[in-house]
Amino acid sequence: MKNIQYENDKVYNRDHVATPRWVVENIYNLINVTAYGSVWLPFNNYDSQFKTQAAELKIKHKATHIFDDLGSDFFTTIPPDDCDLMISNPPFSLQNKIIERSFELIEDGSIKAFALLLPLSTLETAKRADMFQRYSDKLAIIVFKKRIKFLGHTSQFNKACCWVCYNIDSLKETRLQWI
Numbered sequence: 001m002k003n004i005q006y007e008n009d010k011v012y013n014r015d016h017v018a019t020p021r022w023v024v025e026n027i028y029n030l031i032n033v034t035a036y037g038s039v040w041l042p043f044n045n046y047d048s049q050f051k052t053q054a055a056e057l058k059i060k061h062k063a064t065h066i067f068d069d070l071g072s073d074f075f076t077t078i079p080p081d082d083c084d085l086m087i088s089n090p091p092f093s094l095q096n097k098i099i100e101r102s103f104e105l106i107e108d109g110s111i112k113a114f115a116l117l118l119p120l121s122t123l124e125t126a127k128r129a130d131m132f133q134r135y136s137d138k139l140a141i142i143v144f145k146k147r148i149k150f151l152g153h154t155s156q157f158n159k160a161c162c163w164v165c166y167n168i169d170s171l172k173e174t175r176l177q178w179i
């Protein structure tokens, strides 16, 4: 069901960009998403491709968003029971806090694995490098060879991106790849 705040967010929030279908199809294949039993999509409302395709593939999933009926803020929302994968395209402007929170959720056992679509520049800065290095045991990075064309409400923009993944089984042997 459409929600006014969400529809406004799509128009005015520079952080709100829709991920194109091919990007979601591609990562769902790469990580073998159908093998997961309980998937959390924490920045995804009803019209997101992450959600649409999870439903099409009949994956048990929970999509939440700050402007859903419960106001599901990522930083306070409890992941679904037995969550073995969290995957999404988070708001890039909050990336440091989101990466930090994602590792906290791994640490406390609320999620087993995650994949976050982030700007390629996420690999810069000492703060993020330190976080990634601390968890490098199970980290995998997938770099896009071409910039992704994100679909804004009134505009589009191209961004160099990568997936930052943690503890994804299908990526164990290929911890760094370009797609």
Ligand SMILES: C[S@@+](CC[C@H](N)C(=O)[O-])C[C@H]1O[C@@H](n2cnc3c(N)ncnc32)[C@H](O)[C@@H]1O
Binding pocket: 009, 013, 015, 016, 017, 018, 019, 042, 043, 044, 045, 047, 048, 049, 050, 064, 065, 066, 067, 072, 073, 074, 075, 088, 089, 090, 091, 092
């Ligand atoms: C990059 S968009 C992703 C949209 C959609 N997931 C997609 O890829 O098509 C990130 C979304 O997260 C929402 N958001 C911002 N802060 C949030 C928070 N603390 N908790 C949950 N969602 C948040 C924004 O409003 C925005 O719609």
